Amino acid sequence: MHALMNRIVMLGWAVWAVTTLGQESPNLQKISEHVYAYAGTTNASPTGNAFGANVGVVIGRDAVLVIDTLISAKAATRLLEQIRAVTDKPIKYVVNTHDHLDHAWGNCAFAKLGAIIIAQENSRLDAGKTGETLGHAGQYGLTAADMEGTTIVPPSITFKQSVKVDLGGITVELNYPGPSHTVSSITALVSQDKVLFAGDILFSHYHPYLAEGDLTGWQHALIELESTIAIKIIPGHGPVSTVSDLRDMREYIRVFDTEARKLCAGKTAADAPVIAQELLKLLPEQGRTELPMMVQANLAARFLPKSNH
């Protein structure tokens, strides 16, 4: 009996250790000749790893461009230290694939170095709006200590459709495919290295955040991206992906949209937990193990009116 108890306790510790290890912040991986990235973070948590948000680093002859900046000054400073371990070239540019906290609240650490912050013109990352959101960081599980030193820094340059950034010997093309995950979601293509950063237009192994999405526009954006020349695609969250993951994402959105609509007819927010369980059975099996609670959040935000009682 004791031996069995010990085994159970040890198993518990093993599971705990794996979970804790997984929550440690990710490290930069070399993706191609000019590109490094975070990719494949598991056990998403707000403080440990910015909900598993990925980043990119593109290194040219003259300059470095950083794609997304994580959730806080602290997380961005840690990223900066990792960048400094692979290059001492100036970080001249930061790109925000969109304005959500896990991708843009670390801008401040790079702005301090004089980096130009580039985003699509619909970006709503401005001191007024997000200053208020910073005050509510607690609702995302972030403490004052987590957010120490974090200030919201809006883009210094915006563009409408596309722009190319020359880093010396390597170019990054930013493209806006129309409204999708958000109204300002863009992609970044490093065509010489055949690497595409899809931002949160692609989630792999993660249930996506759909609450603000234009679900029809999003499916069109994915169709457009499916003809990319890129061989490696870095999603906003999840491991290095390929075109087949873009197709899976499109199918997930299609099924979510059609099935959630049916399941939610006549229901209210109070029914969200039960409907989420039903919907999880109908969504395509695509190995999405991270953030299953997103399904309920997406249902509540999109299809279920708040109940009056």
Ligand SMILES: [Zn+2]
């Ligand atoms: Zn994200």
